[in-house]
Amino acid sequence: MTKTALVAGVGSGLGESLVRKLAQEGCRVAMFARSAEYLAGLENSLKAQGHEALAVPTDLTDKEKVADGFKKVRENLGPIDILIYHAGAAQWSGLIDTTAEQFEQAWKVIAYGGFLCAQEAVGDMLAQGGGAILFTGATSGLRGSARALAFSSAKFALRGLADSLARELWPKNIHVAHIVIDGWIDSKAVRERLAPSADEPVLNPNSIAQNYWNLIMQEKSAWTFEIEQRPHKEEFFT
Numbered sequence: 001m002t003k004t005a006l007v008a009g010v011g012s013g014l015g016e017s018l019v020r021k022l023a024q025e026g027c028r029v030a031m032f033a034r035s036a037e038y039l040a041g042l043e044n045s046l047k048a049q050g051h052e053a054l055a056v057p058t059d060l061t062d063k064e065k066v067a068d069g070f071k072k073v074r075e076n077l078g079p080i081d082i083l084i085y086h087a088g089a090a091q092w093s094g095l096i097d098t099t100a101e102q103f104e105q106a107w108k109v110i111a112y113g114g115f116l117c118a119q120e121a122v123g124d125m126l127a128q129g130g131g132a133i134l135f136t137g138a139t140s141g142l143r144g145s146a147r148a149l150a151f152s153s154a155k156f157a158l159r160g161l162a163d164s165l166a167r168e169l170w171p172k173n174i175h176v177a178h179i180v181i182d183g184w185i186d187s188k189a190v191r192e193r194l195a196p197s198a199d200e201p202v203l204n205p206n207s208i209a210q211n212y213w214n215l216i217m218q219e220k221s222a223w224t225f226e227i228e229q230r231p232h233k234e235e236f237f238t
Contacts, residue, residue: 004077006070008032008060008117009087013187014136016042017205018084021213023051027082030073032058032066032117052077060087060113061105070120079124082216085114085158086136091150098149106150111157118165122174130173132216135162137226139182166225177215180228181208201231 005027007018015033023029023046031039031054039055046053054076058069073080089109091102118133125131140148141155159178166176184190186202208229215224 002026002028003081004028004030004073004079005082005084006030006032006073006080006117006121007084007086008058008113009085009136010039010042011035012038013189014181014185014205014208015086017209018086018212019046019053021206021209022082022084023049023053025213028052028054028077030054030056030077030080032056032060032069032087034059060117061108063116066113066116066120070117074124079128080121081125081128081131083117083121083131083133084136084212085117085134087113088136088138089151089154090148092147094147094149103150103153106154107157110151110154111161114158114161118161122169125169125174126172130175132175132177133165133169134176134212134215135159135178137162137178137180139180142180163225170223173220175215175218175220175223177224178226179208179212179215180226182228183231203229203231 005022007015009015010019010031010033019029019031031042033039034057036057039057043053043055054073056069056072059065087109089106091098091106114135121133135158137159138155140152141159144152162176162178169176184202185205190202211227218224
């Protein structure tokens with residue numbers, strides 16, 4: 001049976017790889033992000049390849065807009081079977097240089113937005129007898145970083161949300177998982193930033209997306225809650 005998947009927080013790196021992987025596996029794919037222009041281009045690209053796709057420009061920190069977005073997905077693609085929460089808000093600064101507004105925004109995008117999307121999606125999954133909710137985490141969600149105060153604390157909160165939901169929802173046949181990204185994900189922006197570091201390993205976004213799909217397809221007698229993705233030491237820039 002064809003599944004409806006929603007990726008919240010789609011950008012040109014791993015977010016796009018996740019969307020394309022889900023589409024390649026036969027899912028109807030909905031996409032949430034702020035950039036209407038980028039999402040429209042990705043939607044057109046997917047449709048040109050014969051996939052069912054829907055772009056929904058959405059502010060993930062706004063409860064009403066998130067609810068409206070889910071309504072559009074249900075009306076156009078059907079109830080949600082798979083949710084991947086991939087939104088982030090990077091702010092590379094410590095205590096003195098981080099403003100209260102930046103700290104609050106990181107929490108709203110990463111943790112509060114994850115809560116809102118999970119709460120919207122879970123009703124569909126309960127009604128259908130199961131589903132999958134995956135959260136993109138980071139090393140900063142396991143150990144704090146001195147120069148990523150807001151990001152680290154928000155990612156810690158996201159992991160706590162995921163762990164709590166796993167304990168609540170696994171018995172209801174909803175697989176909740178948390179994916180720790182421990183390294184740079186290969187992209188044009190990352191290559192420009194790390195160009196002088198010829199020995200810096202990077203993660204392939206398509207390979208990461210494959211591992212998300214593996215989690216979604218796991219047999220429930222041996223579900224995994226958390227995996228950690230690290231680049232191989234020989235995957236250097238060339």
